[in-house]
Amino acid sequence: MQSFDYIIVGAGSAGSALAYRLSADPKCSVLLLEYGGMDRDPFIHIPRGFAKILLGDKLIHRYPIDHKGYEGTNEEWVRGKVLGGSSSVNGQVYMRGFAADYDALDIPGWGWKEIGGAMKAMEDHELGEAEFRGIGGPLKVSQHPTPSAICDAFIHSAEILGAPRCEDLNSITDQGAGYQPRTIYKGLRQSAAKAFLGPIRHRKNLTIKTHSNVQKVIIEDKIAKGVRVKTRKGELVNYFANKEVILSAGTVATPKLLQLSGVGDEALLRSLGIEIKAHSPLVGQNLIEQRCAMPRFGVSHGSLNHDLRPLGLLKTLSKYIALRDGPIAYSAFEVSALIKTAEHLPRANAQIGFTPVSVDRHGTSITPDKEPGVLACSYTLKPKSRGYLQITSSDPDAPMYIQPNYLQHPDDQKDSIDLFRLTRKLFKAPPLQTYNVTEMSPGRQVESDEEIINYYLEMGNSALHATGTCQMGRDEKSVLNEKLQVRGIQNLRVVDLSVFPEMTSGNTNAPAMAIGWRAADLILSK
Numbered sequence: 201m202q203s204f205d206y207i208i209v210g211a212g213s214a215g216s217a218l219a220y221r222l223s224a225d226p227k228c229s230v231l232l233l234e235y236g237g238m239d240r241d242p243f244i245h246i247p248r249g250f251a252k253i254l255l256g257d258k259l260i261h262r263y264p265i266d267h268k269g270y271e272g273t274n275e276e277w278v279r280g281k282v283l284g285g286s287s288s289v290n291g292q293v294y295m296r297g298f299a300a301d302y303d304a305l306d307i308p309g310w311g312w313k314e315i316g317g318a319m320k321a322m323e324d325h326e327l328g329e330a331e332f333r334g335i336g337g338p339l340k341v342s343q344h345p346t347p348s349a350i351c352d353a354f355i356h357s358a359e360i361l362g363a364p365r366c367e368d369l370n371s372i373t374d375q376g377a378g379y380q381p382r383t384i385y386k387g388l389r390q391s392a393a394k395a396f397l398g399p400i401r402h403r404k405n406l407t408i409k410t411h412s413n414v415q416k417v418i419i420e421d422k423i424a425k426g427v428r429v430k431t432r433k434g435e436l437v438n439y440f441a442n443k444e445v446i447l448s449a450g451t452v453a454t455p456k457l458l459q460l461s462g463v464g465d466e467a468l469l470r471s472l473g474i475e476i477k478a479h480s481p482l483v484g485q486n487l488i489e490q491r492c493a494m495p496r497f498g499v500s501h502g503s504l505n506h507d508l509r510p511l512g513l514l515k516t517l518s519k520y521i522a523l524r525d526g527p528i529a530y531s532a533f534e535v536s537a538l539i540k541t542a543e544h545l546p547r548a549n550a551q552i553g554f555t556p557v558s559v560d561r562h563g564t565s566i567t568p569d570k571e572p573g574v575l576a577c578s579y580t581l582k583p584k585s586r587g588y589l590q591i592t593s594s595d596p597d598a599p600m601y602i603q604p605n606y607l608q609h610p611d612d613q614k615d616s617i618d619l620f621r622l623t624r625k626l627f628k629a630p631p632l633q634t635y636n637v638t639e640m641s642p643g644r645q646v647e648s649d650e651e652i653i654n655y656y657l658e659m660g661n662s663a664l665h666a667t668g669t670c671q672m673g674r675d676e677k678s679v680l681n682e683k684l685q686v687r688g689i690q691n692l693r694v695v696d697l698s699v700f701p702e703m704t705s706g707n708t709n710a711p712a713m714a715i716g717w718r719a720a721d722l723i724l725s726k
């Protein structure tokens with residue numbers, strides 16, 4: 201019988217940060233279990249390699265969603281299936297969210313003081329130390345390295361619309377635009393695996409087992425005893441925890457594991473023949489996800505399309521190999537604006553990412569358009585719509601049912617319509633107009649409110665930031681208490697992005713890693 205003090209399920213953003221901190225104490229043994237394999241694929245480490253990774257299945261979990269009324273789009277959510285989890289396949293945009301997001305949670309121990317402190321402690325930021333920006337931590341963060349005239353024009357245009365230029369997008373409290381902070385260092389991705397697991401793989405008290413598909417938590421007498429794992433060879437193996445089992449499998453897979461283990465809505469579990477260990481009806485509920493519009497614009501010059509098309513790509517690749525620089529070394533967006541869709545708002549409620557590369561994201565090709573173009577990715581930051589997800593069978597390999605309920609709330613519809621029009625206005629502002637910007641897609645057939653919403657739903661994308669399905673809170677109904685312990689079961693915690701009851705403003709890798717970092721304080725102070 202193999203036992204460890206702590207078993208962490210999922211070596212993603214949060215799980216890797218947590219393993220780094222828990223195993224710092226040589227007296228405590230940690231088992232980190234990951235569904236996917238080691239992060240050896242070179243496309244993981246080349247920053248723009250994610251575009252290729254996302255076309256395949258090897259490093260990706262694929263979860264079909266129910267996109268009501270748009271079934272023909274066959275949409276699915278993707279998540280990382282490899283050491284580092286989604287941080288090994290993501291766009292490397294590094295956004296902390298507003299301090300006010302965390303304070304508004306109003307959950308003791310999870311305000312900006314603690315989360316800002318966690319982010320500061322884990323960072324080694326190129327811009328140097330500031331009030332809540334850290335140096336000397338394991339995670340290297342850098343700024344987009346190569347300012348360009350067209351990116352400056354985007355920033356200037358955003359400035360005209362009220363979002364002033366700033367040096368560090370993560371320092372703003374209102375609205376602003378600037379070059380993108382990124383989890384990239386010297387031209388290489390800084391995944392959570394690279395940052396947190398790389399330096400500690402030698403620790404004798406840390407065991408990392410890849411290709412370990414956790415099937416369920418073993419719960420006896422309302423105490424989590426261990427986990428059942430399906431190995432690569434299909435064998436079932438049990439591991440036991442002396443202290444705790446910690447689920448860090450992400451917003452989709454963690455509620456799935458809870459439900460498979462008998463923690464969830466009693467009626468659902470009973471209907472699937474699963475023995476109930478704790479009735480917790482909010483497991484899988486409160487699913488929050490942003491919906492992006494991705495309009496493409498033609499420009500007269502300044503686009504990088506040519507550098508990433510077959511002929512130019514050879515030169516670009518040579519430059520990358522020689523200098524670790526150039527468009528292949530960039531994050532998903534070179535610049536971003538955090539912007540308000542209405543003046544009265546206290547702070548930005550929307551994000552517009554910008555890259556001087558245009559790709560038809562609905563094709564199977566990742567080759568940019570032949571004509572010079574640029575792309576925007578616009579989404580509102582804190583949707584009010586709520587979806588849910590649930591297992592459909594007691595078989596761990598059966599597909600999940602995922603209902604995002606995108607833009608169901610009337611406020612989300614209004615804000616998204618305003619944002620779409622604001623994005624168009626931005627591209628018509630004088631600085632960008634020096635590039636003779638013309639809208640390639642969606643173009644003039646999308647004008648009315650209804651057409652805009654339809655465009656978001658039919659042609660848009662998930663922002664891939666889903667949150668909230670195992671929410672913590674003071675309320676007895678919430679899945680977790682403020683220490684991330686599963687209510688109704690002892691020795692079981694959740695530590696990943698599913699724990700936040702609300703979305704933070706912006707991308708979610710930094711918040712997920714900070715959750716892992718912060719959780720270690722709570723676990724070790726027990």
Ligand SMILES: Cc1cc2nc3c(=O)[nH]c(=O)nc-3n(C[C@H](O)[C@H](O)[C@H](O)COP(=O)(O)OP(=O)(O)OC[C@H]3O[C@@H](n4cnc5c(N)ncnc54)[C@H](O)[C@@H]3O)c2cc1C
Binds near residue numbers: 212284289292449450
């Ligand atoms: C394609 C993509 C692009 C993104 N771009 C950005 C970006 O540019 N910037 C940003 O800030 N955010 C981005 N995000 C979002 C961000 O990366 C995630 O929100 C964050 O990584 C979530 O962290 P997590 O720890 O909750 O889950 P994950 O990092 O997804 O980790 C969960 C881990 O659990 C493992 N797992 C799942 N089920 C099991 C099981 N049964 N047994 C064992 N292991 C299991 C998974 O394989 C995975 O490794 C992106 C996400 C994706 C998918």
